[in-house]
Amino acid sequence: MKIACWNVNSLKVRLPHLTDWLAAEQPDVVCLQETKTEDATYPRAELEAAGYHSAISGQKTYNGVAILSKSPASDVQIGIPGFEDEQKRVIAATVDGVRIVCTYFPNGQAVGSEKFEYKMRWLAALTGWLRDELTRHPQLALLGDYNIAPEDRDAHPDWKDDIHVSPPERAAFADLIALGLTDAFRMFDQPEKSWSWWDYRAGAFRRNFGLRIDHILLSAPLAARCTACTVDKAPRKLERPSDHAPVIATLS
Structure with missing residues (x-):
């Protein structure tokens, strides 16, 4: 089973890139972020023609998440239960027995700002919900654009901004790991300066x-099945690309 996440930074602009990539890579599940399209204008027909079902939660201009899957998804959950939020950042569904949680974490703008405080509240709510979700779904994958570089090796040495690398953000990432999740990318030897966003x-x-800042975290049963995790830089080299590259994990 091949699962992936990709912040496409506008599905309308990047749809040809996405459909070409789906045809070439044939992932079983793809979590998209920043689709930036309302549900009514989501290109469902084009993605069905590419061989994928869609579970979607979109909005105009900003945010938006979607789960594409070759098999139909079930038990779809939109948003974090109990956390009121107009921003469309979370969708979860079960595909082939695996609970897929697709997330677009808040950016945070600047440490100490109102948007940063929102980010930290959002992270706390997500972590609390996932604690319960893992009891119901032991085979769980948390995929998406986290807007957090969890360790120094995950940021270019010359990165000077505090956002994405601040101690509170990294502590929140560590809280997710403490739920029993594993960073799939770090299960394997990787080249130095391996990024997913430029x-x-x-x-x-x-x-x-x-x-x-784009990650796939796996519950223990899924981590035991993970045989590879890579960043595919090829789409970032295309004309008018997303500023993010897909991250792909392979499960036996």
């Missing part, structure tokens, strides 16, 4: 100036 500005991708 700014559009200042030739960041050409200079490989980036962050690893």
Whole structure:
């Protein structure tokens, strides 16, 4: 089973990239972030033609998440239960016996800002919900754009901003790991300076100036099945790309 996450930064703009990538890679499940499209304008027909069912939670211009799957998804949950939020950032569903949780974590803007406080409240609510979700679904994968580089090796040495690398954000990531989840990417030897996001500005991708902020965390039963996890940089090299690259984990 091949599962993946990809912040496409506008599904309308990136749809040709996505359908080409689906045809080439044939993942079983893909979690998309920043679809930036309302449910009424979601390209369901085009993705069905590509061989994928969709569970969606979208909004205009901002945010938006979707789970694409070759097999139909069941038990779809939109949002974090008990956490009131107009922003469409979470969708969960069960696919082939695996609980897939697709997430677009808040950016946070700047440490100490109102948006940062929202990010920390959101993270606490997510962690509390997942604690219960793991008891119901031992085979669980948490995929998405976390907007957190959890360790120093996950950020370019010259990254000077506090956001994405601050102690509170990294502590919140550690709280997710403490639930019994494993960072699939770090289960394997990886090249140094392996990122999943590069700014559009200042030739960041050409200079490989980036962050690893897109992650796949696996529950213990799924981690035991994980045989590989990689970042696919190829779509980032295309014309008009997303600023993120897909992350892919393979389960036996």
